[in-house]
Amino acid sequence: MSFQLNEEQIAIKALAKDFATNEIAPFARKYDEDEAFPLEIMQKLHEYGLSNLAIPEKYGGPGIDKISHALIVEEISTACAGVATSLEANSLSSYPILVGASEELKKKYLTKLTKEGNYAAFALTEPGAGSDVSSLATVARRVGNEYILDGEKCFITNASHAEFFVVLARIKEESASSKYTAFIVDRDLPGVKIGEKEKKLGLRASDTASVIFEEVRVPAANRIGEEGEGFKIFMKGLMNARPMVGAQALGIAQAAFDASTSYAKERKQFGKPISQLQAIQFMLADMAMKIEASRLLVHKAVDLLHRGTPSMKHASYAKCFASDTAMEVTTDAVQIFGGYGFIREYPVEKYFRDAKIMQIYEGTNQIQRVVIAKELLS
Template identity: 55%
Template sequence: MDFKYTEEQEVMRAVARKFSEKEIAPVAGEYDEKDEFPWEIVHKLHEVGLLTIGVPEEYGGPGLDPITQALIAEELAFGDAGLSTTVVASNLLAANPVLVGGNDDQKRRFYNVMNEGKLAAFCLTEPGSGSDAASLSTSARREGDYYILNGTKQFITNAGVADIFTVFATTDKSLRHKGVIAFMVDAHTPGITIGKKENKMGIRTSDTCQISFEDVKVPITNRLGEEGEGWTICMKSLDISRPFIAAMAVGIAQAAYEAAVNYAKERAAFGKPIATFQAVQFMLADMAIEIEASRLLVHKACYLREQGQPFTQMASFAKAFAGDTGMKVTTDAVQIFGGYGYIKDYPVEKYMRDAKIMQIYEGTNQIQRVVIASNILR
């Protein structure tokens, strides 16, 4: 066992932290208040090589290992969870079906789009199917060398800003998971309509919209894997991405923790800093413990994947524990700030709003516990 980061990991982590502190954190509150997508920062992310962290080296990317990717996701979330969500959803989620089920030509086409600084979106959730993903209704009907897609996807990250989608549909809803099929879809294909941007509680710099498909023609050459393999591709894709959601939760928690420590040292009550009170000290100690435990779970899940070992359960461990930690740490940070923590002039209320989604998207933390229990009892 070796807990020491490699030189490359240290460098990439430092680059991401510096970018977060210099380019993201100073304007994150303003973008959050305006509910505006930060294209300027996204372009800068591409310039410094942080927008293509999931692209393999053989397809023109940096070829980063999973732990390095997790470190970058954490540090970007330290600056703003919405921006980190944009990068992770594009590179480390939407790209996963192509990574898992795509052939060489499909990978080359998909990653070429990413290398141009464009974004991708993962299209699974629907208005009537969230946790029960096998019940999706978007249909795929074969007509010669094309599939015709019809249906609606809901709560899709990057929907309104992406140039390419990975889409899951069904050839026969009655077959449930056995009928699922996966595709790469050009976001500008006729018949695709993007709904209004959702007015979210947190991660407001992230673009989230509904997508409608009406008789959308997709070439058979854009099908990922064979018919009926879509469900396996989907589940493997989510396994890969979950540690990175956990890493973002760690980044939010780390930012809230550092803000709380600094505030506790400066804020005086009864003639001395509140950091001298044991009640506050215990809260800070618990924050530090839970953040470090979360980070270690993230890194173990990434390590197991890199070693080619089973990592599904560890990915769920990381996602559930870190997601809960993010919510608890940010809530306690608001508590330490007291009345000021409830005011938007201070950053911790935003951290708390951003943290909540970490318990919900990419499989709720309750679903993670279903996955974990299934593995325990199998």
């Protein structure tokens, strides 16, 4: 067991930190205020080899280990979690393809992301089906060599920019049961429509919109796996993705802690820096402990992925604990800044807004606890 990064991981972390500091942080506030997709930053990430982090080298990806992947996500998130979310949308969309698609589909669609620099979107959530996947209303019916897809997906990251969507739908059977099946749906197919961009509390630099499918004819060759395997494929994909949400949350928490520490050393009350007040010291100590515990949980989960022994339980540990920590740390950061923490001129209010969604997307933290309990009791 080692708690040290190797030389390559240290170099990757340094590269990501340098990029985040120089190419993202100076512009993060503007993208947040304008609620604009960070196209220039995304293109630079691609040029630097810091995109499509989950894709193996054989398909044009960086082929990095999972710890390195998490390190990059954390560093990018310290500068702007909205950029990190936009970046990781391609990874999230890649997982079902890597888990269950044919070699032909992998070569065709993963290289669209790596070599052509395109974007993809993971389309699972629906207006009436968030945590309860069994309520999915998007349906597919087989007609010859095609499936006809009807339904709506909501809260889809990168929807407005995606070249294709990885979609979970259900195929109704005569017995009234359903086979959950995964598909790759090209954006330019007739009947694919993109809704208006959502106005969000946080992650304003990321694009979020609905995707509507109206009688969309999807080639049967674009099915991922067999009929009925879609739910399993998507859950395996989320098992890979959830630790990286933990890494995003970790980056937000670390940034909030760093800002709070610097501010506490500079801000004077009662004739001395507030960092000398025990009440502030205890807050900083608790923040630091929880961040360190989150980092260990995230790295444990991604190490298991890297070793080929993925754990649903550890993925949920990492995502749930790190995102709860991010919310606690950013709340305390606003408190340490006092009235200034409530002002947009200062960074912690953005960290606070960005942190909240970490407890919600890719499985709410209540669902993570359900998953954990099920694993413990099985």
